[in-house]
Amino acid sequence: MEENLDKQNQPQIMVPVGDLDTVEHSDNNDVDTLAQELATIRQSAKRIAIIGSRNLTITHQQIIETLTTSLVMQGNTIITSGGSSGTNAAAIRGALKANPDKLKIILPQTIGQQPSDVQDQLIGVPNIVEHPDRAMMTLADASRICNREIISECQQLICFLSHSSNTLHKAVEFAEESHKVVTVFYLD
Numbered sequence: 001m002e003e004n005l006d007k008q009n010q011p012q013i014m015v016p017v018g019d020l021d022t023v024e025h026s027d028n029n030d031v032d033t034l035a036q037e038l039a040t041i042r043q044s045a046k047r048i049a050i051i052g053s054r055n056l057t058i059t060h061q062q063i064i065e066t067l068t069t070s071l072v073m074q075g076n077t078i079i080t081s082g083g084s085s086g087t088n089a090a091a092i093r094g095a096l097k098a099n100p101d102k103l104k105i106i107l108p109q110t111i112g113q114q115p116s117d118v119q120d121q122l123i124g125v126p127n128i129v130e131h132p133d134r135a136m137m138t139l140a141d142a143s144r145i146c147n148r149e150i151i152s153e154c155q156q157l158i159c160f161l162s163h164s165s166n167t168l169h170k171a172v173e174f175a176e177e178s179h180k181v182v183t184v185f186y187l188d
Contacts, residue, residue: 045075049150051171052087052160053187060187061090064160068094072102079104079150081143084117087160092121100126106150108142109134140167147171156181162188
């Protein structure tokens with residue numbers, strides 16, 4: 001009896017349940033996409049694309065290099081593009097430290113069109129894809145196509161960018177539309 005009195009004196013909390021009674025119809029493709037993304041996250045070895053800004057501090061470059069080294073040591077393959085500074089260069093250095101065979105570089109054009117410091121960095125990389133068919137394009141146009149190619153080959157994208165980087169934002173949108181696992185680090 002004393003227990004019943006305690007229950008009566010306690011405040012009552014009312015929880016609206018109107019929206020809980022309806023079940024939204026989910027497209028089977030959404031369920032399949034979610035299942036595929038969860039399977040990718042759980043996979044021990046993935047194809048991970050790392051792209052991003054050329055304008056990075058030394059500290060950011062060291063973080064990217066360390067992250068890439070760790071990812072390769074875990075058995076992942078890194079896909080990136082050439083670059084004399086910034087994200088791509090740091091990712092290349094990190095992957096080369098751990099295992100050059102786990103690095104794939106997709107260039108927007110050809111090795112010969114890269115600056116000499118990029119050409120030097122690419123020495124010893126066993127898996128480089130060149131695109132002589134884009135030799136007459138502007139670097140900006142060739143890079144946009146290259147980013148899409150890199151993203152198409154990966155299961156996960158890691159992107160380092162600033163809020164004002166339109167090209168990289170478009171790459172992230174493409175990755176999300178392609179149902180890739182996406183991690184974005186904003187530098188500003």
